[in-house]
Amino acid sequence: MHELAITQSLVDAIVDQLGTARVVAVDVQIGKVSGVLPDAVRFCFDLVAEGTPVEGARLRIDEPDGLAVCRACGSEFAVPDLVLLCPCGSADVELRRGNELLLTSVEVA
Numbered sequence: 001m002h003e004l005a006i007t008q009s010l011v012d013a014i015v016d017q018l019g020t021a022r023v024v025a026v027d028v029q030i031g032k033v034s035g036v037l038p039d040a041v042r043f044c045f046d047l048v049a050e051g052t053p054v055e056g057a058r059l060r061i062d063e064p065d066g067l068a069v070c071r072a073c074g075s076e077f078a079v080p081d082l083v084l085l086c087p088c089g090s091a092d093v094e095l096r097r098g099n100e101l102l103l104t105s106v107e108v109a
Helices: 002-018 038-049
Strands: 023-030 058-062 066-070 076-079 093-097 101-108
Touching: 002 023, 002 038, 002 101, 023 038, 038 058
Parallel strands: 023 058
Antiparallel strands: 023 101, 066 076, 066 093
């Protein structure tokens, strides 16, 4: 489960930047086609935050939908999952949105 390593890196980055400041909330953006499972990150967050200034912080996750453009027909279409196929049948698509994995903000006490 790579979500454990991702969540550990997230908490480590926050502690590295803020030191001992008590963290109240953490905002993360995890795109629906990023390959990262938000529920798994939620599960891991409290485990890896334990014993750090991030312990007890609220984790808020925004999950933007995927958006792609077909290089074959030029249409723009929603991508609800990791299957990147245009409605025209082409797999020659460019993913424009939905693969984000970003720490967007940290709220401290």
